[in-house]
Each structure stands twice: as C-alpha cells, then as structure tokens.
Amino acid sequence: MPIDEPRLSRSPVVRYALLTIGWLSLVLGVIGIFLPVLPTTPFLLLSAACFVRSSRRVYLWLVTHPQLGPWIRDYLDGNGIPLRGKIWAIGLMWAGIGFSCWLVPLLWARLFMLSSAVLVSIYILRQKTRRLD
Incomplete structure (x- = not known):
C-alpha cells in the first residue's frame, strides 16, 4: 500500500459511523442536484472522504459512478x-x-x-x- 493512500479505519464502530455519515451526505448531495439551495459538491466530497476510510468498494463505486463520479474527480484533480x-x-x-x-x-x-x-x-x-x- 503506498504511503499517501488512506487506510481503512481499524475500528468497526468508526467504519460503520463513517459509512452512515457517508451515505447520509450522499443522499443530501443527490437531493442538492435538484434543490438549488442545497449544495451538491461538498456533500459528495464528504461522502467520498467517509467512504475512503470505511469501505474501499463503496468509495470506488462513488468515484467511478457515471453521473456522480465526475463531480468528485474534477474537484479533486483541480480541473x-x-x-x-x-x-x-x-x-x-x-x-x-x-x-x-x-x-x-x-x-x-x-x-x-x-x-x-x-x-x-x-x-x-x-x-x-x-x-x-
């Protein structure tokens, strides 16, 4: 594992808490696509940050998602x-x-x-x- 790659949390309680926060922020981010008052990108970024520490599979699903992934990748890549x-x-x-x-x-x-x-x-x-x- 490269040094700069984030590691999954060792504590199952922390992983489940991060997974829960990640899914809640993902739902808010998707709602924000349709509601102009609610921001989308910050919630998607929070989801990605939570998933990268709690579930590598869910994180990869999110960043490679055809509709949601580009928002995260473009922001993280500085595009x-x-x-x-x-x-x-x-x-x-x-x-x-x-x-x-x-x-x-x-x-x-x-x-x-x-x-x-x-x-x-x-x-x-x-x-x-x-x-x-």
Missing part, C-alpha cells in the same frame, strides 16, 4: 467547473432563492437566504473554470 455548470448553478440558485424570498415574509429569513446565495455565488465564481477539450 474546475465548466462555464456552463457555473451559469446553471448560479442561475438556478438565484431563481430558487428569489422564489423562496417571495414565499417567505420573514425579513431575517430573506436576509439569510440572500446572504447565503451571495456567498455561494462568490465561491462558485472563484473556482477555476474548466476548459472543454
């Missing part, structure tokens, strides 16, 4: 986000936030949603833009 992905992510997020602000009359909730949208937009825009080959 960035495609321009089209940035536009879609920011556009859908702002549409969802705008609709939510229209529905929710509470000022503090609107301010929270708007400040979250601004911060997520800044984060997305600061990420490297991946060039398509």
Whole structure:
C-alpha cells in the first residue's frame, strides 16, 4: 500500500459511523442536484472522504459512478467547473432563492437566504473554470 493512500479505519464502530455519515451526505448531495439551495459538491466530497476510510468498494463505486463520479474527480484533480455548470448553478440558485424570498415574509429569513446565495455565488465564481477539450 503506498504511503499517501488512506487506510481503512481499524475500528468497526468508526467504519460503520463513517459509512452512515457517508451515505447520509450522499443522499443530501443527490437531493442538492435538484434543490438549488442545497449544495451538491461538498456533500459528495464528504461522502467520498467517509467512504475512503470505511469501505474501499463503496468509495470506488462513488468515484467511478457515471453521473456522480465526475463531480468528485474534477474537484479533486483541480480541473474546475465548466462555464456552463457555473451559469446553471448560479442561475438556478438565484431563481430558487428569489422564489423562496417571495414565499417567505420573514425579513431575517430573506436576509439569510440572500446572504447565503451571495456567498455561494462568490465561491462558485472563484473556482477555476474548466476548459472543454
């Protein structure tokens, strides 16, 4: 085993806890694909981090998954986000936030949603833009 390759946890309790957290964050990440307010990539990265320490088989399934794997691999490889992905992510997020602000009359909730949208937009825009080959 190479030195830089993460090892599975020796404790079965820790492995099961990491497996549980990994699956929960994977579910949240998949839900985040459809809900603009919920981020996808951080949950997928958390899942990968939990799986690499708890189950090599599940980790390999996740990173080689046809739909979910590229999100993780591109981020870990430092390839960035495609321009089209940035536009879609920011556009859908702002549409969802705008609709939510229209529905929710509470000022503090609107301010929270708007400040979250601004911060997520800044984060997305600061990420490297991946060039398509």
